[in-house]
Amino acid sequence: MGISSLTGYQIKDGLKIAALARKLKPDLPIVWGGYHPSLLPEQTVAHPLVDYVVRGQGELTFQELLAYFRGEGNLESINGLTYKKDGRPVSNPGRPPVDLDNFPPVPYSLVEAERYFCDDDLSARTMSFISSLGCPHECAFCCELAMFNRRWKGLSAERILDDVEKLVETYHLKGIHFVDANFFVNPRRTRKVCEGFIKRNLKIPWAGSGTAFQLSRYSPELWELMRESGLNRVFVGVESGSSHTLETINKAAGVADVLKLHELCRQYGVKMAFSIMVGFPFETAEDVDATMELVQKLNEPSRNYMDPFAFFLPYPGSKLYPEAVKSGFKDPRSLEEWTDFDFATFRGTWIDPKLKDRILQFSHFYLPLIHQEIPGWQKVLPTYWVRFLLRQMAKLRLSHKLYSFPVEWRVFQLYKAVAGRVRKSEAGSA
């Protein structure tokens, strides 16, 4: 049985399934793969519900392991594998990733393909597509470096176009989202993809994730081509507006690159979605202020899509992990302990409570208030004048950095706590 897991709650589900499999068929080998087992293979394989860990790119290693189960070859010669020998973890040498064109397209016919479509701002039938593996950058909070050591392997442009064309023909795909770690690394490939979209008359909007470093260096001609081919949105990890933070987290793109990209997007009519990280152990209130300022600039002249700020969570394998442990993060020592690792609720204990409150005010309340995106906005604030007044207050607060006596924020928190309790008690009595 194969189980795939990122770091966090997926491990909990994986362990549940593994326990059930072990109960029903005790001699069935249980193989784990994916980011978490690859980053901590020996700790993972030490668990009684893990027999093998396939590290990194998994296709060939898994194929060889299956051959071993059929009686061919031996465990020692399978590169990229971690297993137990006399109860102790053993890791064979790693396996460098191979070109993705060697593998066949994702066989959607084996699954319920409809479940992989979503109705979003690109189209009513948008699908995600991964066209590359790895990333050449080495951001200190990211584990891509530990996984692929700055290597980047992309499907060829022809292969991407063939696969997309087939998806359009077979499943009536109407929008495509390249959710790679970094789609735009190779401008030549991007150019060929765009030319192919146009030549093959694939009239579908598309989006891709990349970095401000690469995208701000693309030529105006390539931007024009991307727009013409249907590029609707780019997603970039901006992370911070503070040069001090950006340098310390080793982000290749600086604030100037981000602003240049913002301008290019405005010029070519492409949406810019971006993510922000706060709460690094070394971060000061001034760093956070600079980030808030940049976020406001990036939301001009109109709002760009952005999730609430993500609080830094120390992922294993990242350069900042040991720093976080030094700053008080409790190093999980088993798969069970890793299940509590939650990107949605984690807030570093090193963050000053006043600063944390200010971040939450900005990211979870004032900014969504200005952009009318408080979940259930009309229901939470039913009266037009209340909404209008609060929006003006929020604008005033953000433009003048007035974060003292945040009465409306406290009332909102209280409302959410009470509404949450009412919902719980209603669910309990139903």
Ligand code: B12
């Ligand atoms: C697409 C994507 C997303 C999508 C979809 C996520 C999802 N749950 O499917 C979205 C945008 C929603 C997303 C959100 C987040 N993501 Co994300 N995301 C990715 C991305 C870019 C691609 C993932 C992917 O599908 N790759 C393609 C598949 C084929 O690769 P793969 O899963 O690694 O599988 C290969 C091998 O690992 C192996 N393998 C995997 N499983 C198994 C199992 C067996 C049995 C075997 C033999 C082999 C094997 O074989 C496969 C083929 O080679 C990766 C980065 C990357 N380059 O992979 C980050 C990544 C997975 N995301 C990450 C993070 C941190 C997040 C967020 C927490 C961000 C945030 N703060 O909100 C959230 C959490 C989402 C969640 N809980 O699921 C981290 C995870 C780190 C970790 N240690 O777990 C990654 C690695 C990025 C990074 N470098 O930091 N993400």
Ligand code: SF4
């Ligand atoms: S650019 Fe993105 S994927 Fe690449 S190392 Fe930085 S955070 Fe990770």
